[in-house]
Amino acid sequence: xxxxxxxxxxxxxxxxxVVFGLPGGANLPTYDAxxxxxxxxxxxxxxxxxxxxxxxxxxxxxxxxxxxxxxxxGATNVVTPIVDAMMDSVPTVFITGQVRTDLIGTDGxxxxxxxxxxxxxxxxxxxxxxxxxxxxxxxxxxxLARSGRPGPVVVDIxxxxxxxxxxxxxxxxxxLPGYQPTTDGNAKQIRQAAKAMASARxxxxxxxxxxxxxxxxxxxxxxxxxxxxxxxxxxxxxGAFPAPHPQWLGMLGxxxxxxxxxxxxxxxxxxxxxxxxxxxxxxxxxxxxxxAKFIHIDVDPAEISKxxxxxxxxxxxxxxxxxxxxxEYRALDSVDSSRMDEWWARIEAWRKDHPLRYDxxxxxEIKPQYMVQALYEATGGDAIVCSDVGxxxxxxxxxxxxxxxxxxxxxxxxGTMGFGLPAAMGAQVGCPDQTVVCISxxxxxxxxxxxxxxxxxxxxxxxxxxMNNGYLGMVRQxxxxxxxxxxxxxxxxxxPDFVKVAEAYGATxxxxxxxxxxxxxxxxxxxxxxxxxxxxxxxxxxxxxxMISPGMPARDMVG
Amino acid sequence: xxxxxxxxxLSLEDLEATTNLRSGRKHxxxxxxxxxAGVLTRVAGLFARRGFNIDTLTVGPTEDEQFxxxxxxxxxxxxxxxxxxxxxxxxxNVLKIRDLEPNDTVARELALxxxxxxxxxxxxxxxxxEIFRGKVVDVTRRSVxxxxxxxxxxxxxxxxxxxxxxxxEMMRTGEIAISRGRGET
Ligand SMILES: Cc1ncc(C[n+]2csc(CCOP(=O)(O)OP(=O)(O)O)c2C)c(N)n1
Ligand SMILES: [Mg+2]
Numbered sequence: 001x002x003x004x005x006x007x008x009x010x011x012x013x014x015x016x017x018v019v020f021g022l023p024g025g026a027n028l029p030t031y032d033a034x035x036x037x038x039x040x041x042x043x044x045x046x047x048x049x050x051x052x053x054x055x056x057x058x059x060x061x062x063x064x065x066x067x068x069x070x071x072x073x074g075a076t077n078v079v080t081p082i083v084d085a086m087m088d089s090v091p092t093v094f095i096t097g098q099v100r101t102d103l104i105g106t107d108g109x110x111x112x113x114x115x116x117x118x119x120x121x122x123x124x125x126x127x128x129x130x131x132x133x134x135x136x137x138x139x140x141x142x143x144l145a146r147s148g149r150p151g152p153v154v155v156d157i158x159x160x161x162x163x164x165x166x167x168x169x170x171x172x173x174x175x176l177p178g179y180q181p182t183t184d185g186n187a188k189q190i191r192q193a194a195k196a197m198a199s200a201r202x203x204x205x206x207x208x209x210x211x212x213x214x215x216x217x218x219x220x221x222x223x224x225x226x227x228x229x230x231x232x233x234x235x236x237x238x239g240a241f242p243a244p245h246p247q248w249l250g251m252l253g254x255x256x257x258x259x260x261x262x263x264x265x266x267x268x269x270x271x272x273x274x275x276x277x278x279x280x281x282x283x284x285x286x287x288x289x290x291x292a293k294f295i296h297i298d299v300d301p302a303e304i305s306k307x308x309x310x311x312x313x314x315x316x317x318x319x320x321x322x323x324x325x326x327x328e329y330r331a332l333d334s335v336d337s338s339r340m341d342e343w344w345a346r347i348e349a350w351r352k353d354h355p356l357r358y359d360x361x362x363x364x365e366i367k368p369q370y371m372v373q374a375l376y377e378a379t380g381g382d383a384i385v386c387s388d389v390g391x392x393x394x395x396x397x398x399x400x401x402x403x404x405x406x407x408x409x410x411x412x413x414x415g416t417m418g419f420g421l422p423a424a425m426g427a428q429v430g431c432p433d434q435t436v437v438c439i440s441x442x443x444x445x446x447x448x449x450x451x452x453x454x455x456x457x458x459x460x461x462x463x464x465x466x467m468n469n470g471y472l473g474m475v476r477q478x479x480x481x482x483x484x485x486x487x488x489x490x491x492x493x494x495x496p497d498f499v500k501v502a503e504a505y506g507a508t509x510x511x512x513x514x515x516x517x518x519x520x521x522x523x524x525x526x527x528x529x530x531x532x533x534x535x536x537x538x539x540x541x542x543x544x545x546x547m548i549s550p551g552m553p554a555r556d557m558v559g
Numbered sequence: 560x561x562x563x564x565x566x567x568x569l570s571l572e573d574l575e576a577t578t579n580l581r582s583g584r585k586h587x588x589x590x591x592x593x594x595x596a597g598v599l600t601r602v603a604g605l606f607a608r609r610g611f612n613i614d615t616l617t618v619g620p621t622e623d624e625q626f627x628x629x630x631x632x633x634x635x636x637x638x639x640x641x642x643x644x645x646x647x648x649x650x651x652n653v654l655k656i657r658d659l660e661p662n663d664t665v666a667r668e669l670a671l672x673x674x675x676x677x678x679x680x681x682x683x684x685x686x687x688x689e690i691f692r693g694k695v696v697d698v699t700r701r702s703v704x705x706x707x708x709x710x711x712x713x714x715x716x717x718x719x720x721x722x723x724x725x726x727x728e729m730m731r732t733g734e735i736a737i738s739r740g741r742g743e744t
Contacts, residue, residue, distance in 0.1 A: 115597060116600070119597070119601060119604055120604055120608050123651075124651045127596065127597065129596070177593075177654055178592075178593065178650070178651050178652055178653050178654045179651045192569070195568060195569045196569060196571060196574065198567060198568060199568045199569050199570070199571055200571060268571055293571050293574045293576075300649070301645050301648070302642065302645035302646050302648070302649055304577075305576075305577050305641070305642075306642060309576035309577060310576065310577055311574040311575060311577070312574065313577055332567040333565045333566075333567040334565065334567075
């Protein structure tokens with residue numbers, strides 16, 4: 001069998017139903033196999049779009065996302081999505097073409113040391129050295145991408161090796177002696193954690209993207225509601241716990257709620273699940289949660305005690321550990337929920353005194369926060385929301401109340417502008433029956449706008465809502481607040497004309513400027529078949545609040 | 560208020576953080592890796608990007624050709640040892656890591672010294688070499704090359720002795736180390 005046909009067989013065996021990519025010289029043989037390989041391939045317009053689409057697909061479905069690129073510039077174009085997938089632990093496999101083996105090391109045409117460039121930013125990578133290795137490498141890549149702490153895996157295949165014929169036999173097992181993720185969690189530690197939770201008077205449950213990755217939202221809810229534990233999620237964890245719930249404090253971190261951040265600040269016990277005490281969460285690390293002891297549950301042992309020393313470390317899969325933790329907690333003797341009365345009174349006071357708020361317009365102008373509220377209403381809160389990076393991302397996180405996991409797809413760790421549209425495209429391909437919207441900024445959308453052509457050609461009906469403030473708004477905000485109002489290269493004016501751009505790409509373009517009809521206009525856009533790009537003109541200079549200023553402790557939040 | 564009453568409660572005050580402290584001493588890690596292309600780059604790259612400094616690093620074959628052994632030393636005063644080992648464990652090609660106990664370990668490195676000596680000084684240098692159980696491996700009219708094997712401390716002590724004579728060049732392999740006793744390292 002041709003090695004490239006074996007690649008198709010391997011992909012099918014891994015359950016792959018779609019690949020995002022773009023061909024070139026070094027992966028011509030592989031692309032020949034797509035002609036009758038029985039696997040859907042979506043031709044993207046830029047490999048970065050393909051990589052982010054694979055991420056969006058993976059985040060929406062929980063399956064491994066797959067992107068193909070050719071050697072040289074094709075491979076370097078997927079570097080950003082690879083890093084993005086590493087930072088946010090997204091299960092992805094990138095299969096890159098490489099020049100012929102006799103050209104490797106000669107600076108051949110479109111030769112790039114793909115393995116070298118990506119080595120610091122992958123979970124693992126494979127350089128194929130003989131055609132016979134290809135099937136095993138691909139299966140190992142999928143296994144690594146999806147198991148343990150998920151992440152990106154690169155398989156780099158020289159052109160001549162992919163042209164070879166091999167003896168292909170389906171591979172049922174993988175052999176990775178140096179890779180044995182711990183999933184179960186130490187039973188004694190779990191019992192200790194349950195007892196600590198039962199002893200805490202001011203506990204907080206702090207959950208992150210790891211809960212979503214582990215499909216552990218139900219277990220998280222069971223745990224949180226096995227008592228009156230207050231719960232907050234990171235930007236990556238939104239949806240892991242239903243936002244409308246009374247025990248929900250809102251998101252924590254730089255633009256989180258005061259209730260969540262103040263609760264962390266005064267907690268006596270913090271139970272962290274699948275999160276990593278990133279600087280956007282802790283603010284000034286030395287003054288973070290000064291009264292708290294920490295339970296830290298993570299499948300990646302290296303995260304535990306990396307930034308904040310854990311008192312009860314538990315290495316394991318969030319789903320399995322939480323299920324056991326719930327059992328242990330319920331089995332405890334006479335747990336008295338009233339021990340948290342004072343704590344809840346304090347939390348209620350924060351909620352009452354500091355709800356998320358903004359000054360709405362009185363003159364019909366669309367405030368950006370209102371735009372997200374309007375979209376929440378127009379979609380009935382029932383959409384997969386992908387976002388780009390900037391102020392619009394934070395407002396989307398604050399005002400779209402996610403009640404299910406895998407409904408909020410954004411670039412958290414890397415903060416990649418240009419993530420939103422291709423991710424939405426991937427999410428829509430993975431979830432064809434759901435409404436997929438992309439909340440973007442006028443800056444971010446231009447970083448992968450070419451994928452609108454992919455959406456139009458393939459009838460991928462994503463609905464893009466551009467929060468158009470004419471600025472690189474988040475950077476403008478920082479210049480206003482921390483650089484004495486000296487705006488430097490953040491004003492983008494009213495370029496381009498997004499309605500015309502949408503039409504040129506073969507999508508529907510709309511411009512919305514009226515607050516009074518916004519919800520209905522958005523509903524109309526959502527009902528328009530095919531891809532739609534909506535240019536929503538919002539207040540130009542609005543700041544995202546509240547905010548923990550960089551390097552400051554949470555209790556000094558402003559705004 | 561008051562203390563927890565049942566065995567199902569504990570005092571949060573008594574919980575202690577897992578230590579992530581710097582040990583303050585030199586560590587020798589013996590890392591068994593798959594003998595595959597690029598593995599050394601992955602290990603070295605990990606140290607570089609996490610900001611861990613490597614003091615010495617040696618790589619060589621083992622008794623089993625599927626594996627190589629990397630012996631790496633770093634300063635535990637500068638880096639939290641368990642972060643270093645946990646991050647190393649995340650590399651798929653890393654099979655086993657031993658943070659060797661100084662007392663239970665035999666460590667050696669090889670060093671070559673080219674010293675500028677003429678006339679009566681030569682005899683003096685050769686005598687020092689003998690005391691250190693070193694070897695003279697090359698002699699010319701104006702120089703000698705000496706070979707020393709031993710722990711890093713011994714090599715460094717020897718260096719201090721010969722440097723005043725005129726040290727033209729010094730080359731060191733970095734330490735390799737093996738655990739004492741019958742068990743595998
Ligand atoms: C690729 C990339 N370049 C630069 C940045 C820095 N950055 C963060 S937010 C932002 C502004 C984004 O502007 P826009 O998409 O219009 O969003 P807004 O903040 O206005 O809502 C910039 C430039 C980034 N995150 N990513
Ligand atoms: Mg903007």
